[in-house]
Amino acid sequence: NEQDAAIRNTLGEKDKIKDIVDEVKETINRVVFVACGTSYHASLTGKYLIESLVGIPTEVLLASEFKYSAKALNDQTLVIFISQSGETADTLKALDAANETSKTLAIVNVRGSSATRKADYVIQTQAGPEIGVAATKTYVSQLIAIYLFSALLADDADLLKRLEKVPDYIDEVLKKQGIIREISNNYKRDKDAFFIGRGFSYPIALEGALKLKEISYIHAEGYAAGELKHGPIALIDKNIPVVVVVPPGQDHNKIMSNLQEVKARGADVLGIGAIGDKDLIKESDNVFLINSEVDDILAPLVYIVPLQLLSYHVSVLRELDPDKPKNLAKCVTV
Numbered sequence: 001n002e003q004d005a006a007i008r009n010t011l012g013e014k015d016k017i018k019d020i021v022d023e024v025k026e027t028i029n030r031v032v033f034v035a036c037g038t039s040y041h042a043s044l045t046g047k048y049l050i051e052s053l054v055g056i057p058t059e060v061l062l063a064s065e066f067k068y069s070a071k072a073l074n075d076q077t078l079v080i081f082i083s084q085s086g087e088t089a090d091t092l093k094a095l096d097a098a099n100e101t102s103k104t105l106a107i108v109n110v111r112g113s114s115a116t117r118k119a120d121y122v123i124q125t126q127a128g129p130e131i132g133v134a135a136t137k138t139y140v141s142q143l144i145a146i147y148l149f150s151a152l153l154a155d156d157a158d159l160l161k162r163l164e165k166v167p168d169y170i171d172e173v174l175k176k177q178g179i180i181r182e183i184s185n186n187y188k189r190d191k192d193a194f195f196i197g198r199g200f201s202y203p204i205a206l207e208g209a210l211k212l213k214e215i216s217y218i219h220a221e222g223y224a225a226g227e228l229k230h231g232p233i234a235l236i237d238k239n240i241p242v243v244v245v246v247p248p249g250q251d252h253n254k255i256m257s258n259l260q261e262v263k264a265r266g267a268d269v270l271g272i273g274a275i276g277d278k279d280l281i282k283e284s285d286n287v288f289l290i291n292s293e294v295d296d297i298l299a300p301l302v303y304i305v306p307l308q309l310l311s312y313h314v315s316v317l318r319e320l321d322p323d324k325p326k327n328l329a330k331c332v333t334v
């Protein structure tokens, strides 16, 4: 519910981000993102963005795997560390290592944290403190920082303009959260759930599944929808809940055909898509509909909000404390 201020304030960092872009843009020919958990999913969106808008080869590494795979960094690589806390031990270790060869940029929410002191460049997200353990407004703020960075690097004035409308799109979603509360009743006794998406919506599916795991303790898997037929489809049968992320865009028909595949096996489909998408409404058991101006490129910023709300309401219905999930620390310092 605090997304609005978090995003508007992070959009206010645009000029500072432009200064960083101006300093690095002539020297980099490769980008490597490094992060853990939710911040890793923000990084995956960054890869899609930078590769599609700027054309610079971009990789994403889990911070805990960094030392096993990041041997080929050099002074033309920009290594971007995403961390809400700026104190995650694996991320800091990787940051120290990357500093030896490359320029480093940290996108961090907590002011004065270790990552902000170690990196060459810092983008401060302006989400304010997050009370719950699971990242929500800080996640969307990380994404806003990544979108600003990528749009400025690509000199994409149209995308920069479109970002300004994101707080309004999210407000529209928050106003309709009663619909998600209703749908949550269907999930409260489930043991498993699947989330599927394509392209920009694949990280949305991963993050939606992580949120449900983190705060509702339901086993949830996020898949690239085209991967279903390579194994997971075997697990889909009657009444298994499948959340399908279907923003308007070039691959709409493909994701709709994935929706039909799971439907044909009896899955209980929750479609998250655009207002006016008649096919989605017809094929889904339940739908949550979002402003149709939000296409697949903007979807990671807005479509994640109903999934965060879904996890929250399922957690409350299961009489759990969504702010304090068991076995999970806000900041993993070991």
Ligand code: F1P
Binding pocket: 036, 037, 038, 039, 082, 083, 084, 085, 086, 087, 088, 091, 133, 134, 135, 328, 329, 330, 331, 332
């Ligand atoms: C990474 C992270 C969070 C997760 C939990 C444990 O933290 O995996 O995404 O919700 O709090 O840590 P950070 O490096 O982004 O602070």
